[in-house]
Amino acid sequence: MANSKFEYVRGFEQTDALLPNTWIVVRVDGRAFTKMCANYGFEKPNDRRALDLMNVAAKAVVADLPEIAIGYGISDEYSFVFHKSCNLFERRSSKLVSTIVSTFTANYVYSWSTYFPDTPLSCPLPTFDGRAVCYPTVQNLRDYLSWRQVDCTSATRHRLFPSCWLTCQGHINNLYNTTFWALVQLGGLGNKEAEKTLAGTLSADKNEMLFSRFRINYNNEPEMFKKGSVIFRDYELVDPDSHRVAEEMDDLAEPVLQSKSQADKDKKRRSKARVVVEHLDIIKDEFWDKRPWILS
Template sequence: MANSEYEYVRHFEQPDTLPPSNWIIVRIDGRGFSKLSAKYAFAKPNDKRALDLMNAAAVETVRALFDVVLAYGQSDEYSFVFHEACTLFDRRAAKLATTVATLFTAEYCMLWPTFFPDTPLTRPWPTFDGRCVAYPKRRILRDYLSWRQADCHVNNLYNTTFWALVLKGEMGNREAEEALKGTLARDKNEILWSRFGVNYNDEEVVFRKGTVVYRKLEGVGPLGGSSRTQVEKERKRKMKAEIAVEHVDIIGDGFWEERPYILAGKRGASEEE
């Protein structure tokens, strides 16, 4: 860029580089999705087509960004995990957040006809915002993902019970809200079973657990190193890998013990937590 008398304006830009050796989460959320779900008459409490669309957009986002080691989604949000050694955009928060949000938004809009073939997408288009958070330890990163999956369960149990009262129990929205005020999980389960014959544990697992997206790299150890050749080999390996979409528990240790490579450091999964 040529020097000019106006170049001083660059000094107003604020540095936003995230600290090294931290796992980076970019969480995207749908903007105004309550209105969007009403506009396109999404089924309540869950619209499988809408969740499948979210998951398909997440898969393409993961495919495009090989620095992402895992993504977890529920409702209209998705969290993308960047490896602690990630150097993409020099770890600049704004660059990472806007890249993920715009990429996901573009995929969501382009894939819409696949899942809603009889419902044309019109303005205002769906959009997603994004934010970055850095976590210094794997344990804290896992706690974050556990928090999001626990949130999925809590919200889905509430919504399942709420819409059962409204759609099957013929309550008004406010009446249903009052009926659920102060209730615990066991109370909601009792309402579903005693009044509507619904066993919450029989609800589709995608509704209860959310969705995990990751690359299958079983049997392949970390390549290690940071030379250009090694980085390129790592990129090609990840770009060729199958992308898995699963609805499983990630709060317990089972998922991680069976797939230690997901959160492995450059020297392997046994590094200090």
């Protein structure tokens, strides 16, 4: 079909290659999951089955694309990080995003019945949107991941940010949700009343409210709810005291792209490694110091 008179239309395609030598993050997010929760009867605030299903779909994505360095998920979203040297699809944004979104969605739908055996899928079917963002430095990338994890845990929020920041940032975190739903489900309050009760409260107030009114100790809530889920390839843990790799990482000294044979070898090694899902703090250095291969 080469050289037909129609072929000129290819020239209308726009290049969308992402900036070289930057960490690519593709984030998928469930479309209208607030409604999905109601339609399919998700438990509030945290339906374990729905989170397990997100994790199984994300694990399939990471296993399918060895170029992914790490994934991190909370609620109805998952972020996938490509190494800055990655050249998959010539770094074309639409290819990367659409491949991840459809691989994720296909696996989510495929595994649905395992996690919701009594709730068959019907319309609306679960769908996801996606976007790609480039981060130039490891610090920017870690800040991105910390930003997502802070949305999940609010104890960390306290440590990192002044309280004025807390009140400006809305209430998209698990401690807030846990207290809100305790007030509604166990305390018999209406949604509006519960919202009013929580207005202006700090983490300590919410912890106190949970314990004094409902005997719930927030510390005993499952790690997956408090910390979200991190997916990575599991090699041997490194003793952070003997290998200060993270500190020695010099962004400028690294080549823009790996040599072909090096990249192939690396890919093979990655495809063979065990992909694991854990619920860990990824804000502190410890996680990264113990697993220097993730960003190396």
